[in-house]
Amino acid sequence: MQTNVENLGALERRLNVSVPQEKIETEVESRLKRLARTAKFHGFRPGKVPLKIVAQQYGPQVRQEVMEDVLKKNFSEAVRENNLRVAGYPRFEPKLAESDTAQVEFSATFEVYPDIALGDLGGAHIERPVVEVTPADVDKTLEMLRKQRVEFEPADRPAQSGDRINIDYRGLIDGAEFAGGKAENFSLVLGEGRLLKDFEEPLLGMSPGQSKTFEVAFPSDYHGKEVAGKTAVFEVKLNGVESSKLPEVNADFATSLGIAEGDIEKMRSEIRANLEREAAKRVNARLKEQVMQILIDTTSNVDPPKALVEMELDRLMEDARNDFASRGLNTKNFSLPHDMLQERAQHRVKLGLILGELVKIHSLHPKPEQVRAVVEDLAQAYENPAEVVSWHYAAPERLKEAESAALEDNVVTWVLEKAVVTGKPMPLDELMGRS
Numbered sequence: 001m002q003t004n005v006e007n008l009g010a011l012e013r014r015l016n017v018s019v020p021q022e023k024i025e026t027e028v029e030s031r032l033k034r035l036a037r038t039a040k041f042h043g044f045r046p047g048k049v050p051l052k053i054v055a056q057q058y059g060p061q062v063r064q065e066v067m068e069d070v071l072k073k074n075f076s077e078a079v080r081e082n083n084l085r086v087a088g089y090p091r092f093e094p095k096l097a098e099s100d101t102a103q104v105e106f107s108a109t110f111e112v113y114p115d116i117a118l119g120d121l122g123g124a125h126i127e128r129p130v131v132e133v134t135p136a137d138v139d140k141t142l143e144m145l146r147k148q149r150v151e152f153e154p155a156d157r158p159a160q161s162g163d164r165i166n167i168d169y170r171g172l173i174d175g176a177e178f179a180g181g182k183a184e185n186f187s188l189v190l191g192e193g194r195l196l197k198d199f200e201e202p203l204l205g206m207s208p209g210q211s212k213t214f215e216v217a218f219p220s221d222y223h224g225k226e227v228a229g230k231t232a233v234f235e236v237k238l239n240g241v242e243s244s245k246l247p248e249v250n251a252d253f254a255t256s257l258g259i260a261e262g263d264i265e266k267m268r269s270e271i272r273a274n275l276e277r278e279a280a281k282r283v284n285a286r287l288k289e290q291v292m293q294i295l296i297d298t299t300s301n302v303d304p305p306k307a308l309v310e311m312e313l314d315r316l317m318e319d320a321r322n323d324f325a326s327r328g329l330n331t332k333n334f335s336l337p338h339d340m341l342q343e344r345a346q347h348r349v350k351l352g353l354i355l356g357e358l359v360k361i362h363s364l365h366p367k368p369e370q371v372r373a374v375v376e377d378l379a380q381a382y383e384n385p386a387e388v389v390s391w392h393y394a395a396p397e398r399l400k401e402a403e404s405a406a407l408e409d410n411v412v413t414w415v416l417e418k419a420v421v422t423g424k425p426m427p428l429d430e431l432m433g434r435s
Helices: 021-038 051-081 135-148 197-203 251-256 264-298 306-326 338-362 368-379 385-394 396-418 428-432
Strands: 002-007 012-020 086-094 103-112 125-130 151-154 164-173 176-189 211-217 231-245 420-425
Touching: 012 021, 012 051, 021 051, 021 103, 051 086, 051 103, 086 306, 103 306, 125 264, 135 264, 135 428, 176 231, 197 211, 197 231, 251 264, 264 338, 264 396, 264 428, 306 338, 338 396, 368 385, 368 396, 385 396
Parallel strands: 125 420
Antiparallel strands: 002 012, 012 103, 086 103, 151 231, 164 176, 164 231, 211 231
8 A cells, every 4th residue: 555645735635545456356356255155146055156146246336345445444544654633534536547557546635633732821811700699689589489470360450560461452554454463362461571662651551441542663673574663553452451469478488389398498598509509500601601712812823624613513503403493493494504603613613622632731531520420410400310310321422411511620620720810799690691
């Protein structure tokens, strides 16, 4: 076997390989002979089929298999001999023989991984959110839980914010009805902001049985393009009003949340513990986000192989398709323009290359006990954590997500030891992204 490597660009290479024709013919004949021992042909006993007949029937298929095996084997050997780190899959192409028909020549075009030069993290600055869960945060969470369990009862009075109302409405633009502009027995809770402010505000103060006509101006960026930027005239009839009734914070309420014996103090304690766990996760997420961006910013000239970017694009597309399917949407002809995902795919590939180099140089591979801790933490969100842990360990491939998370945790810990980290006091609502 003879090989030589051509540089076609920063990362693209072409490997030219020459294999003796005799070697291929010998392997083809050997396989046909093995096949003849077991081949079944009408009129011949097993093992007595003439080799010529076997070659006529199976020759082209066997030759194709031999060529594929030779290509792969010789390519792998050439890659090892030349110390090449192949990214993605090679593209094999036969080369037309010019004079020497005693040799079978082919080329393999592929990309290699770039050399990664990790940057200096000594001057990197990271802000660690410092959050204290207060009694007011517990009270606010309790209020949210109460609203989730709100009940409504008929009210013989004008509608006010927080009421659930039932209406019939009909909208016209330039005297004509439009899609989505008409409904009967439509219910909404005033003040939740489900509808445009111009539509909700005139409903406040209306009494059951009352009708009203008013204008609604649709914003120019409204999601319904056919009405965006236009003004509609709505005729609305209020059918009924229901006032909201929040449950009292008592033993029954605590029991409804799964607190044994309706212990209110225990309920508050568990709410606080849950908030602290969620806050810790959000803090870690913010730290991880900063760490990953710093690694990107401090590592220069990372040129991601196109093959890896294409593979990442396919993964992102599949994730988007699965997300649509999980929401009950039709994915039969689902597709997104690659331009929408190109930048994200490149970012993820770059980060993956940097993390791979960092993990290799500094031996940051996760230990089994770290992976176990991640799995157990994930399992806490389920009713029977022990079963979830067992499920993960029943098949090694199920641990990949936990292994990746543990690896990223190791990287974050390592970077935090190198960078300048300062605490930033932050209210819980800000950390959670709530107004």
